[in-house]
Amino acid sequence: MYEAYAEAEIFDPRIELKRAKNSIEAYLKRRAKAAWDAKLSLESRMIANLSEEEVNDPMSMNFVRFMSAKGESDMARVYAHNHHGVFTEVNATRIFNFTPNANFYGIATSSISSAVHIPTPVYERNADVLLKIDWSDIDQLYRANREHTRDLAFQMFCSESGFLRYYPAVSWIWDSKPDQLDLFDCRNTEWFINGATLSKNVIIMLDLSGSMLGQRFEIAKQTVEAILETLSDNDFFNILPFSKTAAFLDECAEQAGLLQATMRNKKLLRARLNGLTSEGKAEYEKGLVKAFETLMKVSCLFCYVSLVYQQ
DSSP: OTTTTTOOOOHHHHHHHHHHHHHHHHHHHHHHHHHHHHHHHHHTTTOOOOOOOHHOOTTTTTTOOOOBBBTTTTOOOEEEETOOOOOEOOOSSSSSOOOOOOGGTOOOOOOSSSSEETTTTTTTOOOHHHHHHHHOHHHHHHHHHHHHHOOOOOOOEETSSSSSHHHHHSOOOSSBTTBBBOOOGGGGGGHHHHHHOOOEEEEEEEEGGGTTTTHHHHHHHHHHHHHHOOOTOEEEEEEESSSSSSSSTTTTTTBBBEOOHHHHHHHHHHHHHHOOOHHHSSOOOHHHHHHHHHHHHOOOOOEEEEEEEEO
């Protein structure tokens, strides 16, 4: 009685699974191609050989402008005399016009240009930085990628010089806008660290002898914490305090005494650092033997092996 309203079909899970697999593969290939095209485009370009005076002289044909993520325009402030004292303010010729973008969940974006973010410690009119910013301007390709793949997310490029270029542009989110506080640096992001370095197996040896009492011990702990911040999920690590004896802070690590450098594991060992006290004599032999034996057990292809000693 339902023949006129419905039709029976045979459902084969293997066929449906293969169809889903092919669809996902095609989806990922389109995005991989966008990144690959950006790579080839950058490799085909040459960084200009210009002096600091040329790129910072507003009257020069080689004066470099860029659309600042913080300033939301291409306005420039050029300091004289080694970045101190008198400065020249160059008026903007373009500004971002942000409008809500349905493809970005209503976030206001601008397709006029990519935006360039420069971290606070980096002088934005440094010649090396400016030349690389100018070299990395491949907005035409970013737009083409966007037209070809409408649901493409942000396209980003982080330079070892510190600047971040991203398209489409969005208004920069300050850590504290009233105070003009900006702590972001793309070189500290996990995706940049993973792309710029190989996996690492790291053992941090920490001297716990009596000579480390007081300020020296606090400095050593802060140094260890700073090292931990550079590790990503692709790395493995452990901390080896030693004096008369040598024992890892975590002896239950699965991979030959090393822990995966996840946020949880780093937080766990950071907390255990606070429970350590320095006393006795440093038995270097015990610490080094345990560290090298552990590293020798680790099977590692195409990764760095590192032994860091803190005293």
